[in-house]
Amino acid sequence: xxxxxxxxxxxxxxxxxxxxxxxxxxxxxxxxxxxxxxxxxxxxxxxxxxxxxxxxxxxxxxxxxxxxxxxxxxxxxxxxxxxxxxxxxxxxxxxxxxxxxxxxxxxxxxxxxxxxxxxxxxxxxxxxxxxxxxxxxxxxxxxxxxxxxxx
Numbered sequence: 108x109x110x111x112x113x114x115x116x117x118x119x120x121x122x123x124x125x126x127x128x129x130x131x132x133x134x135x136x137x138x139x140x141x142x143x144x145x146x147x148x149x150x151x152x153x154x155x156x157x158x159x160x161x162x163x164x165x166x167x168x169x170x171x172x173x174x175x176x177x178x179x180x181x182x183x184x185x186x187x188x189x190x191x192x193x194x195x196x197x198x199x200x201x202x203x204x205x206x207x208x209x210x211x212x213x214x215x216x217x218x219x220x221x222x223x224x225x226x227x228x229x230x231x232x233x234x235x236x237x238x239x240x241x242x243x244x245x246x247x248x249x250x251x252x253x254x255x256x257x258x
Contacts, residue, residue: 136220137201140164140246149246149257152188152218152226159201159218161188163208165251173254176208183255191218205230214238 137159141150149165163185168174173181191203194217205216205228214230215238221227224245231238249258 141243144241159191
């Protein structure tokens with residue numbers, strides 16, 4: 108009996124160990140700098156404790172006045188992607204929330220890699236069916252200027 112418990116424990120360890128790197132690799136391809144679909148913002152997607160999050164680190168704007176959200180605060184370094192975790196039904200995707208800084212509304216969202224340099228983000232209200240998907244590309248350009256100004 109003791110031998111079967113050891114075999115079962117070893118199998119569980121091997122199966123669990125085999126799944127974790129695949130999930131970590133999927134999350135790992137999402138990490139880094141991403142250029143928004145409209146090429147007007149750059150986001151840093153990174154691990155934040157046990158979840159994935161994203162900050163707005165680059166903005167396209169004229170002059171020296173940094174864009175401000177609905178609350179009057181500057182959008183530079185604003186945390187817009189929060190609490191992203193692997194989905195139970197599709198571990199290739201992460202589910203969390205996205206902030207619309209213009210309105211202050213927080214929407215449900217999903218992100219996933221669609222290749223090494225493509226990130227898909229779907230924001231929605233209630234059900235993913237009622238949403239919109241954007242395609243972001245990996246940002247490889249020069250560093251941001253002062254106050255998150257895009258070059």
